[in-house]
Amino acid sequence: MATSTNQIVLKEAERSMTICNACRHCEGFCAVFPAMERKRVINGQDLKLLANLCHNCRACYYACPYTQPHEYNLNLPRTLSELRLATYQEFAWPSCMGFLLERNARATAFLAVLSVVFVFCFALIFQGPEILFTRHLGPGAFYTIAPYPAVVIPFSLLALGVLFLWAMGVWRFWKAIGAPFSALRDISGHIHALKDMLTLRSLGGVGRSYAAPNKTFAMARRSLHHAVFYGFVSCFLATCLAFLYEHLFGWYAPFPYYSLPVILGTLGGLGICCGSAGLFFLQNQTEEAAFSPLARRMDKAFLILVFLTSFSGLALLVFRETHAMGLLLTLHLGFVLAFFLCLPYGKFLHALYRYFALLRDIQEQRSGSSTSLHG
Numbered sequence: 001m002a003t004s005t006n007q008i009v010l011k012e013a014e015r016s017m018t019i020c021n022a023c024r025h026c027e028g029f030c031a032v033f034p035a036m037e038r039k040r041v042i043n044g045q046d047l048k049l050l051a052n053l054c055h056n057c058r059a060c061y062y063a064c065p066y067t068q069p070h071e072y073n074l075n076l077p078r079t080l081s082e083l084r085l086a087t088y089q090e091f092a093w094p095s096c097m098g099f100l101l102e103r104n105a106r107a108t109a110f111l112a113v114l115s116v117v118f119v120f121c122f123a124l125i126f127q128g129p130e131i132l133f134t135r136h137l138g139p140g141a142f143y144t145i146a147p148y149p150a151v152v153i154p155f156s157l158l159a160l161g162v163l164f165l166w167a168m169g170v171w172r173f174w175k176a177i178g179a180p181f182s183a184l185r186d187i188s189g190h191i192h193a194l195k196d197m198l199t200l201r202s203l204g205g206v207g208r209s210y211a212a213p214n215k216t217f218a219m220a221r222r223s224l225h226h227a228v229f230y231g232f233v234s235c236f237l238a239t240c241l242a243f244l245y246e247h248l249f250g251w252y253a254p255f256p257y258y259s260l261p262v263i264l265g266t267l268g269g270l271g272i273c274c275g276s277a278g279l280f281f282l283q284n285q286t287e288e289a290a291f292s293p294l295a296r297r298m299d300k301a302f303l304i305l306v307f308l309t310s311f312s313g314l315a316l317l318v319f320r321e322t323h324a325m326g327l328l329l330t331l332h333l334g335f336v337l338a339f340f341l342c343l344p345y346g347k348f349l350h351a352l353y354r355y356f357a358l359l360r361d362i363q364e365q366r367s368g369s370s371t372s373l374h375g
């Protein structure tokens with residue numbers, strides 16, 4: 001069933017690209033069109049690369065005269081988002097876990113509830129209600145509720161597991177787009193791809209589309225993406241700093257409000273909360289037809305999960321000196337656990353595969369790749 005669906009999606013993507021390659025009206029919007037124009041004939045591996053270069057800004061949808069009711073019935077963002085989802089399933093490792101991408105919203109909700117209940121029950125059983133619901137103050141207060149090894153060991157193992165699953169997926173993707181292993185060692189390509197990712201250059205495409213309605217909203221999407229992305233970076237730095245504080249200086253969390261880990265964590269949490277809430281709002285404002293329903297549900301599930309994760313972290317910061325601290329800490333750890341579990345089979349794959357699609361695209365630009373045979 002999955003194979004036949006992929007074939008249908010691939011056929012539609014091939015049809016769309018053939019029309020776009022003749023039209024070329026949208027060539028200034030994003031990286032997809034110049035990459036497409038470099039090919040004389042577009043095959044399956046090219047389509048998988050192009051689908052992952054797309055950022056779903058929908059600029060081409062608004063500009064296109066061939067969308068419904070035109071007989072071509074072209075809908076490039078939706079076709080590419082369906083193909084992208086199919087690639088995530090195809091490259092998921094182990095393959096049997098691909099179903100998590102097909103029913104991603106339900107899987108995310110289920111994992112979130114399960115993780116929160118698991119962490120809460122774990123704390124309740126091993127620490128007891130008198131510790132969980134008591135007020136704890138001073139350095140090491142968090143570890144009274146969630147002992148250090150019970151937090152650090154499972155989360156470190158989980159992080160290593162996520163990195164391994166990502167590496168397996170990326171390797172499958174890299175082979176499927178016909179790229180050699182040696183191309184992964186291209187340092188200048190990595191620098192360019194990273195620069196593109198950090199600036200979200202392609203999300204500016206909709207600003208260049210004269211036909212895009214609500215252009216301000218559409219451009220706001222880039223700022224909100226930045227808020228979420230740099231929010232994650234800030235929270236990651238806060239975690240690293242907290243680790244150093246504890247291991248180098250013997251200072252234990254919770255840290256003072258004016259300490260660097262707390263400042264970075266707070267800014268990161270606010271960025272993620274505002275960015276994810278804004279993106280969720282924009283999802284409801286944008287043209288439904290230009291989005292695969294499955295991809296839309298996956299995006300919303302991811303946005304809700306990251307919002308709850310950061311919001312529970314901020315609530316913990318505010319109420320950490322009250323009796324609610326134990327409950328909030330288990331809630332936050334539960335959402336963080338669900339977030340980690342969803343990383344290898346969810347929306348985050350977009351950032352991962354897009355990065356490697358950009359890297360390949362940069363390499364093809366340099367080598368002036370121009371030919372492909374039907375595969």
Ligand code: SF4
Binds near residue numbers: 020024027
């Ligand atoms: S999306 Fe439509 S307007 Fe844009 S290049 Fe393709 S066919 Fe032309």
Ligand code: SF4
Binds near residue numbers: 026030057061202
């Ligand atoms: S939706 Fe945006 S990123 Fe995707 S092909 Fe169209 S213009 Fe490019």
